Amino acid sequence: MSRMAPESRSGFSVFYVVPTRWADNDIYGHANNVVYYAWFDTVVNRFLIEEAGMRPGVDKVVGYVVSSGCEYFAPVSYPEELELGLRVVRLGSKSVTWEIGVFPGSGDQTAALGRFTHAFVNRDTGSSAEIPVTIRRAIEALPSVS
C-alpha cells in the first residue's frame, strides 16, 4: 500500500475536540499507535449518538467494525487538544466507511489519517442489515468536502 500524504482541514465535514490523556503516551513519549483507534471510535459514535439517534445497548441494528486502518504522519503527545475531522468516503446499503483526520490543535495538516468500515447487523438474528434510516439521513446531511 502506498503511503498517503497529509491533508488539510478542508477535506473533512465535521470536527470534534479530543484531548489526549496521560495513558495515551507510551514509553517513547508519544501517543501510542493503538490509542488513535480509541479516538476514532469516540468521534464516530458521538456523531451517531448526537446526530443519528443511535442508542447503544438498545438498538437492534448495530454497526460492527469489519475493517480499520491508520496512516501516521507525525507524532502527537499528551498533553494536547486534538481536533478530529470526520468524513464519509463510502456509503453502501449495509455498510459505511468513515475517515478521520487527526489534527493537532494548532495545525492544518493531518498528523494521522484513520478509516474504518461499519457493517450493520441485526443483533437478534446475526444477519446483515440495512443501515437504519436515521443514520443514513445523518450521513447524507453531512457537509460535502473538497
Add this chain to the structure above:
Amino acid sequence: MSRMAPESRSGFSVFYVVPTRWADNDIYGHANNVVYYAWFDTVVNRFLIEEAGMRPGVDKVVGYVVSSGCEYFAPVSYPEELELGLRVVRLGSKSVTWEIGVFPGSGDQTAALGRFTHAFVNRDTGSSAEIPVTIRRAIEALPSVS
C-alpha cells in the same frame, strides 16, 4: 473503610474538563471503574506539566504512585463532558496526596472521589527524594478550599 458521601465543587482547588471516550463504557453502558484512574492521572499530570514545569522522560526526580483509591457514588457514561476537581490533602517532604472529584458537566455533586499518593524518587539512584521545589511551589499556590 466507611463510605464517604458526595461533595460539592467548592471543595476543590482547580478544575479540568475530561470528555469521556467510547471505550470508557463497559458492557453495562457505564464508565468502567478502571478508567477513572486514567482520568485522575490525566489531570494530576496536566497540573504538574502546566503549573510545575514537570518534563516526563527528562526529569531525574519523578513521582511514582504508591497508593490509589476511589469511591464511586453515581455512574457516568460516554458521551459526557466531565469536570474533574483537584485538591491536595497532604503535602509531605517526599510525597503528596491528591484527591480528585469527578463531576458530571451539569452537576455539583461528585459522582466519584479518587485519591492517590505520589512518592518522589531519583530515577538514577532509585532512592526516595525531596519533592522538587517547582512542584512544591505550584501546590502551595493552589487556591485553598472550603
Add this chain to the structure above:
Amino acid sequence: MSRMAPESRSGFSVFYVVPTRWADNDIYGHANNVVYYAWFDTVVNRFLIEEAGMRPGVDKVVGYVVSSGCEYFAPVSYPEELELGLRVVRLGSKSVTWEIGVFPGSGDQTAALGRFTHAFVNRDTGSSAEIPVTIRRAIEALPSVS
C-alpha cells in the same frame, strides 16, 4: 492510611496468570498504576464467570464497583507473566470485598495489593439486591487462607 506490607502467596485462595501487555508500560517503563485495576477486574470477573456462572449482559442482578484501591510495593513491567492471587475479605448479604495480590512470576511477595467492593444491584429496578446464590456458594467454596 498506613502503608501495608507485602504479603506471601499463602494468603490467597486461588491464582490466575495475567501476562502484561506492551501498552501496560508507561513512559517510565513500568506498568502504569491504572492498569492494575484492569488486571483486578479480569481475575474477579473470570472467577465469577467460571466458578459462579455469571453471564455478563444477561444476568438481572449484577455487581457494581462502589469502592476500589491499591497499594503498590514494587514495579512490574512488560513483558512479564504475573500471577494474581484472589481472596474474599468481607462477604455481606448485598456486597462482597475482594483483595487481589499481584505476584511477579518468580516471586513470593506481592508487588501490589488491590481491593474492591462489589455492591449488587437489580438492573431492572436499580435497587440494591442480595448476592445471587450461585455467587455466594462459589465464594464460600474458596479455600480459606492463612
Add this chain to the structure above:
Amino acid sequence: MSRMAPESRSGFSVFYVVPTRWADNDIYGHANNVVYYAWFDTVVNRFLIEEAGMRPGVDKVVGYVVSSGCEYFAPVSYPEELELGLRVVRLGSKSVTWEIGVFPGSGDQTAALGRFTHAFVNRDTGSSAEIPVTIRRAIEALPSVS
C-alpha cells in the same frame, strides 16, 4: 479494499498466547476493535525483546509505527485464550511489515488479521535508520510459512 478471507495457522511463523481481559469487551460483549491493536503491539514487541534483544527506552534506533490495519472476520470475547500468529510480509532496509493472525484457542481460522509497518528512526537525530542487525537476523531466522 476487497475483504480478505480467513487463513489457517500454517500461514504464520511463531505463536504467542494472549488471554483477553474484562476491559477488552465493549458494550456489545465482544472485544472492541481497538484492543486488537494492543494485542498486535504486545506480540511484535515481545518477539523483538525476546528474539532480537530490543531494549525499549535504551536503544537509540527504534521502530515507529507508520501504518496499521486490521480485518475482522469473527468476534472474540473475554474470557478467552487467544493465540496470535506472527509473520513478516515485507522486510526492507529501513522498515518491516508484520502481519498478525488472531486465533481463538480452539480454532484454525483467523478471527482477525492485522498488519503494521515499523519504520526505524534514530531517536537522537530523528532521521530514518537502517533496521538494527539483531532485529534483521531475528526476522530472517523466523520459520518460513506456506
